[in-house]
Amino acid sequence: MGILEGKRILVTGVLTDASIAFSVAKIAQEEGAQVVLTGFGRLSLVERIAKRLPQPAPVLELDVQNTDHLDTLASRVGEHVDGLDGVVHSIGFAPQTALGGNFLNTTWEDVATALHISTYSYKSLAVACLPLMKEGGSVVGLDFDASKAWPVYDWMGVAKAGLESANRYLARDLGKQGIRVNLVAAGPLRTMAAKSIPGFKEFEDSWPEKAPLGWDLADTAPAARACVALMSDWFPATTGEIVHVDGGVHAIGA
Numbered sequence: 001m002g003i004l005e006g007k008r009i010l011v012t013g014v015l016t017d018a019s020i021a022f023s024v025a026k027i028a029q030e031e032g033a034q035v036v037l038t039g040f041g042r043l044s045l046v047e048r049i050a051k052r053l054p055q056p057a058p059v060l061e062l063d064v065q066n067t068d069h070l071d072t073l074a075s076r077v078g079e080h081v082d083g084l085d086g087v088v089h090s091i092g093f094a095p096q097t098a099l100g101g102n103f104l105n106t107t108w109e110d111v112a113t114a115l116h117i118s119t120y121s122y123k124s125l126a127v128a129c130l131p132l133m134k135e136g137g138s139v140v141g142l143d144f145d146a147s148k149a150w151p152v153y154d155w156m157g158v159a160k161a162g163l164e165s166a167n168r169y170l171a172r173d174l175g176k177q178g179i180r181v182n183l184v185a186a187g188p189l190r191t192m193a194a195k196s197i198p199g200f201k202e203f204e205d206s207w208p209e210k211a212p213l214g215w216d217l218a219d220t221a222p223a224a225r226a227c228v229a230l231m232s233d234w235f236p237a238t239t240g241e242i243v244h245v246d247g248g249v250h251a252i253g254a
């Protein structure tokens with residue numbers, strides 16, 4: 001018996017098989033879950049990647065900036081599963097001008113895009129899924145430790161600080177409905193999102209050295225396993241929490 005046996009899980013954010021979301025979907029299926037995916041933009045690519053999962057998973061279109069997509073999400077997901085026990089938010093984006101050391105010059109329009117897609121959408125996605133979570137459940141998002149200012153991460157760091165706060169407010173407001181809301185703060189991983197950050201190499205060079213447990217930049221499984229654990233019945237009284245899956249870097253002085 002897997003730890004997600006009988007659970008119905010919505011996983012957003014699969015783009016390539018290096019995506020953290022791909023690993024979450026794979027491990028969730030291995031642990032017994034029925035998985036529905038959402039993809040953004042290149043749906044045929046996401047469908048092709050989905051075929052590499054242990055079992056077939058339907059792929060639905062979701063652009064978190066599109067209110068029609070959000071308004072119809074529950075009914076579209078409802079065509080495949082009769083409810084949801086878990087929802088994974090694995091979505092992030094910031095325009096190039098908002099990253100890479102240009103913090104003082106980024107326009108509000110570009111910051112707004114980063115916040116809309118990377119922060120506000122955590123709330124939008126959770127609320128869009130509420131009609132399917134009548135019996136409670138678990139919402140999990142992907143974070144990058146926002147307690148400090150990092151090199152090059154810039155406005156994405158601000159977006160993640162907002163995500164951490166939104167996590168606490170969602171936990172406050174959804175607790176009465178039996179819904180737990182938690183983040184997994186992963187260390188740097190070589191995904192498409194990471195490759196689009198100019199200067200990401202700075203993290204790549206220093207993280208494995210700083211981490212007490214070491215850190216494999218190509219292994220999304222540790223972060224994915226934490227997401228799966230948080231959606232299981234093994235964290236029944238945990239909400240508003242940030243679980244660091246970073247080899248221990250957050251705990252260590254520079």
Ligand SMILES: NC(=O)c1ccc[n+]([C@@H]2O[C@H](COP(=O)([O-])OP(=O)(O)OC[C@H]3O[C@@H](n4cnc5c(N)ncnc54)[C@H](O)[C@@H]3O)[C@@H](O)[C@H]2O)c1
Pocket residue numbers: 012013014015016018019020021039040062063064065089090091092093117142143144185186187188189190191192193194
């Ligand atoms: N890679 C890392 O180093 C790292 C570390 C910690 C946290 N994270 C977070 O993990 C999450 C997943 O990123 P990843 O690293 O797996 O990269 P990824 O590029 O594989 O995934 C990012 C996803 O965001 C989706 N997306 C972008 N704009 C969207 C929109 N408007 N609507 C819906 N989806 C949209 C993309 O389609 C993609 O699937 C992000 O929140 C990211 O910030 C990544």
